[in-house]
Amino acid sequence: MPIRISDGRCHQCYHVVMAMTLRLSDAGADALRLRAERESRSMQDVARQAVREYVENHSLAELLDRVLDDELPRYAVSRVRAAA
Numbered sequence: 339m340p341i342r343i344s345d346g347r348c349h350q351c352y353h354v355v356m357a358m359t360l361r362l363s364d365a366g367a368d369a370l371r372l373r374a375e376r377e378s379r380s381m382q383d384v385a386r387q388a389v390r391e392y393v394e395n396h397s398l399a400e401l402l403d404r405v406l407d408d409e410l411p412r413y414a415v416s417r418v419r420a421a422a
Contacts, residue, residue: 360385 362370374381 370381370384374384377384
C-alpha cells in the first residue's frame, strides 16, 4: 500500500508487520514447540506458516463454493432443457 509523504511522493511499504499475541494451551504450546524442534525452525515460523496455510485453504474453499453455487444451478437448468 503506497504511503504518501508531505511532498506528495509515494513510497511503497513492502513489509508491513503486525505484532500479535497468540495464547495457546499448554498442550498446544508443547505441540508447537515439538514441531518447531523437529523441523529446526522457530515456533514463530511454524505458527506463521500454519496461519498462512489456513487462510489460503479456506480462501480457496470459499471461492470453490461460490463458483459451484453460481454454476451448478445453471448446469441443472441446461440438463433439464436438454432432457425435454
